[in-house]
Amino acid sequence: MKIYKIIGLMSGTSLDGLDLAYCHIWEKNGGWLFDIKETKSVKYASEMLNTLKNTISLSPEKLIELHNTYGTWLGEQTAVFINEHTLEVDYIASHGHTTHHRPEMGLTFQVGSGQHIANATGIKVIADFRTNDLALGGQGAPLVPIGDRLFFSEYDFCLNLGGISNISFEVKNKRIAYDIGLANMILNYITRKVDLEYDEDGKFARAGSINTAMFNQLNNLEYYTLPHPKSVGYEWFLAKVVPIIEDTDDSIENLLHTSVHHICEKITQQIQLNFINKNQQLLITGGGALNSFLIETLEQKLGSTTKVVVPAKIIIEFKEALIFALMGVLRVKQLTNVLSSVTGAKKDSTSGVLFIPN
Structure with missing residues (x-):
């Protein structure tokens, strides 16, 4: 061997x-x-x-x-x-x-x-x-997703929350995966406005409230309507997302809170769209898994149909x-x-x- x-x-x-x-x-x-x-x-x-x-x-x-x-x-x-x-x-x-x-x-x-x-x-x-x-x-x-299949097949869904969010799952012995959309890229862009690398544990986001206009604009981005396979990069973020942030006159807390709710809304939609079974498990890795407010918000939106699994920190950070x-x-x-x-x-x-x- x-x-x-x-x-x-x-x-x-x-x-x-x-x-x-x-x-x-x-x-x-x-x-x-x-x-x-x-x-x-x-x-x-x-x-x-x-x-x-x-x-x-x-x-x-x-x-x-x-x-x-x-x-x-x-x-x-x-x-x-x-x-x-x-x-x-x-x-x-x-x-x-x-x-x-x-x-x-x-x-x-x-x-x-x-x-x-x-x-x-x-x-x-x-x-x-x-x-x-x-x-x-x-x-x-x-x-x-090749690693999700070969190393983490016991989970129904594998979600990575890096700069962007992407998801991976099996349908009839075929691996399906795609970029859902935004994750830490938008959160870190906002925190850097106040010279913070990131919002630790989502504490600033937790203190805010939803800006409805911004929330709706983010939810209505055309990318979310496209079929998979699909992926996004920094160019899309600069062209489509940054203008929404810059046109929104609100506190850092509210911008972050709105963004977290948007991220979780779009993830929840994809989990519900691809429902596997009533005991399904969602493995979450990437830096976003360390954002406790984001994880709590996602759990609330998903409800009891999906168990959220946040693994050991070494897997979160180095998967x-x-x-x-x-x-x-x-x-x-x-x-x-x-x-x-x-x-x-x-x-x-x-x-x-x-x-x-x-």
Whole structure:
């Protein structure tokens, strides 16, 4: 039985930093098992944060330059992590940081050059997990559902609350998944207006009340009416959501409270639309799972038909990094790691590019 020793790297749209998870992953009796051995989160310095936040406006030359320098930075952070814990590593699997996501144009881009990570660490790297699916006519997203199927199949629904909310579930042995819509991206945008990285435990949101006009505008965004497969990125947020926030003259507390209710309203609609059984369980991970006001609001909206499961903090915070580690293993073994039922591609694929260190 081969145990793959692999580090998963993840930087999400909420821009709260880089997650590193050193995992042991192995196959047993036709199923996949994991053990998260070590983890680390690296906050972005203000300069890096601002650069990543504004990548949408970079020139092509500056974007490629960032692709390379950010790749080196990822490699350096990974090397520090390895040295801190004296880790024995077979591979590194890196998602990179999404700067552009326009699947309707056949376009997605994640900065963080795999070759630069490999050269900085001296370890083989699997990166660029999305491009192949785009080339096959898919959305290139979401990717995490392969891990939901192989690692977390005991739950009826898997919900990730990162910068955006996405959901994953099985229908007649077919995995369905898509971006529901907003999550931490809108909450963090609002808190940064008062120089807060995020609203801890949702305490500011809890103190507010609903702004009905803003709530209705958010609920009526066209994206929510589109059929899946579908996914959204920062461009959509800037174009469609930011104007609603900026046109709403209200307190930070009310803006946050309204946003939390909107997020939970849209999640609840999707759970009810895809009702599985009266004892169904919803696993929630991602930074939003740590927002107690958001979780309480969601539980109230869902009622008794759905049990909300918030797992151990290590799973909440590092599930995505873990699953990119799994995707790296599947790529090495030439097994399917991207599901066409999720992305809308012509077929399932084995995605990711292998980079050898020099």
